[in-house]
Amino acid sequence: MKRSKAKPINIGIIGTGWPGQQHARVMSAIPDARLAACADLDDARRKEFAQTYAPAKSFSDYHELLHDPAVDAVIVCLPNFLHFPASLAALEVGKHVLCEKPPTMNVAEMKVLHEEATRRGLVYYFSRQFRFTPAMRAAKGLIAAGRLGHIYHARATWVRSRGIPQGVGGWFTEKKRSGGGALIDIGVHALDSAWYLMGTPRPVSVSAQVFRNFEHLVQDPVFDVEDAAYAFIRFDNGAVVQLETSWAGNLPDDIPMGQYFGRELNNSTVYGTKGTIRLKPLSFFEDQNGAVETVPVELPDDADSFELQLRNFIEAISGRAEAINNATQAVELMEMLDAIYASSASGREVPIV
Template sequence: MQPIRIGVIGVGIIGKAHLQQYAGIPGAKVVAVCDINEQEARQAADLYGIPHVYTDYKDMLARDDIDAVDVCLHNNFHAPLTIAALRAGKHVYCEKPLAGSYADGISMLEAARETGRKLHIQLNTLYKKETKAAKALIDDGQLGRIFHGRSNGFRRRGRPYVDGFGTVHFTRKSSAGGGALLDMGVYHIAQMLYLLGVTEVERMTGRMIQEMDMDLQRRDESGFDVEELALGFVTFKGGVTLDIFEAWAVHLDGIEGSSIVGSQGGIRLPSYHSGEQTGSFSFHTTVADLDLNSTVDLNRMDIRWHRMRANEDAYDSSQHHWVAALQERVELLPTAEIALATLLISEGMYLSHTLGREVAMDEIAANSRSLAVQI
């Protein structure tokens, strides 16, 4: 397998996590890092043995020994950096969400098509064991005709900065574009779109809420102007529907995991509380006029599939998949298209909240404006 030479832009919390994962992927070779904080960049480079450090991404993109660029910046920086890297002839792996606005996401996909470069978005829920099991059941027809999905995400009090972790950049529309919906909801909605097999939105409604108390000093310092709870309902072309509950903070002790139901069966995915699994995967159907609730040993499934299937390691994580696709061992999953549909849904929910009514896909696209921050 030929090595894939990678340049990473941004070595904050997410960038460091990406560097740590690349260190464990055969064939991934990070040759350069870039960050406006030179000290942070050099520390990361020293830790992972990366030979080249930059503070200007344009200088890094000028290198001819970089195959791919990993963009690990805040949402509204994604489009300018991604487009610049694509036009410099690099494949691009970008953090979620795709961008801060649907208009910017469209420009990113158009640039990828125009340049013939691959664009991959970090959607880690697509590589979870429960997603693989659900996809296997769906592809085998065990759910019959799928008609509805439920996308759930939960934290009790997990708002960035105001609840004691992360930076103010997560809590301001100017840098993040939105709150819980764009931070966490991206993962859960994208997982549902992947399993439902739909991306063509017809119409939707949404409600954004910020009602819970927070530390007054941190509220002032954060400039908190995004939602802590997002609620929505989406109808896709063809009639499939999806409801959405995404909470950074809500007074509950937990919620059920996301689910998908069809004419012959249903799936409930594990529930999570602030990233920690609190529920299990289950499959529900009727056999011989008996209602069955079944569990799956996901770990045994994973072991068997790695033993029996070629290139199963290409689906161990988003970055494993990215490297394997660049090595041409597997076809790249349509993460950019899924991420764009996810962004359309998010933006539609924001627009619906602002207008106080249901909105259609064409209306969302027509109202979308670039939030890109040029650097």
């Protein structure tokens, strides 16, 4: 669906918490985007958002925003269990959608969104701003230049020693509202970073185990999600990725102390036949005459990842670029997440068909 370059795309933000604020924060830097509206049930939070970012309109009910003909696209920043109904409602009235992670609560829901967006010729886009960080873009450049050779393996890690999220309405630790625990909150970021660098190959099977060992650290009455997940995922090109994620664990001292959650490690490493890339700190290890050498890598710039992501969303709507975070990938990402839980429950490797 192509639009005139002269007319900006009017965007409505549904949910004015931290994620919604990040999207609004960068919108003024994009001439083709205009913050047309916001919606939030929390009056105080919505009013504060409106005072800071000055949307043209403000609603308490997001359905009113969706039926505003001036709005071309929406950014869904609601709790996880509302991602699917809000995204579907937006697509049904002809709005393009950018949705925070996870895209949906399961792959069945994501397939519905994919089909609806395709049928209507709309852009569905899932938020993964980490794909746009300077380190990620530099790594993708090396891979595109063939410096890694054939990529056959990756390790994806995001672990914390004491990082179970509490507050924020209490929904993070409740399965029916969050969809999952550490895997859905932080593990999905690590998995997607590695998968993206690998070229988003098609997943074919998963062997995994999830655990809930640290619920005694939580005062909230509901804690029925995993605090750790470990997975081994095979792809159709023969490559594999190992995922390790946890909210809580007795981590050793080789993992550094973080700012808020005790010891914390968030990193992805991708292995190829010619070289290996580690994201943090960005490092490239290359075979040079039979020896592995560390090669300096320069970051391209310090551009804001939220801004670059929003620019790509706008360009995809305008027909000027392909969506980097597209609906097909969202389906495959949800297939992997669903299979991790299914494998853990069955004690077996689970095929993805």
